[in-house]
Amino acid sequence: MNERTEKAAVMDLLSAIVAALDVPLPALAEADERAYHRVLQRRASDVRIVLRVMLRHRGHGDLWESASEIRHRTAEEPVSYTPFVFKDGGTS
Numbered sequence: 001m002n003e004r005t006e007k008a009a010v011m012d013l014l015s016a017i018v019a020a021l022d023v024p025l026p027a028l029a030e031a032d033e034r035a036y037h038r039v040l041q042r043r044a045s046d047v048r049i050v051l052r053v054m055l056r057h058r059g060h061g062d063l064w065e066s067a068s069e070i071r072h073r074t075a076e077e078p079v080s081y082t083p084f085v086f087k088d089g090g091t092s
Contacts, residue, residue: 009063016067020047020074024083025092035081046073 020043026036050069083091 006063009067013063013067013070016070016074017047020044020070023079027082027084029082032081039077039079039081042077043074046070046077 021040023036023040023043026032047070050066050073054066085091
């Protein structure tokens with residue numbers, strides 16, 4: 001992998017991590033808050049697992065595959081709660 005391709009792969013991996021962990025704040029209902037924490041905990045755990053595998057198998061892990069695995073796991077844990085809506089109408 002050349003330097004340019006490697007940089008692109010690293011950026012793809014970092015983008016997948018950010019997307020996995022960037023979940024909107026929940027509405028004020030207790031059920032939404034519980035769901036938010038469950039989603040965030042599950043996604044953080046999934047990211048940690050993928051990164052741990054990469055560290056243990058240095059040189060054998062493909063950055064593109066790892067990013068794809070994080071995205072796959074993120075899709076399996078969608079945001080299913082009501083996001084908090086700010087006064088200006090935006091969400092977090």
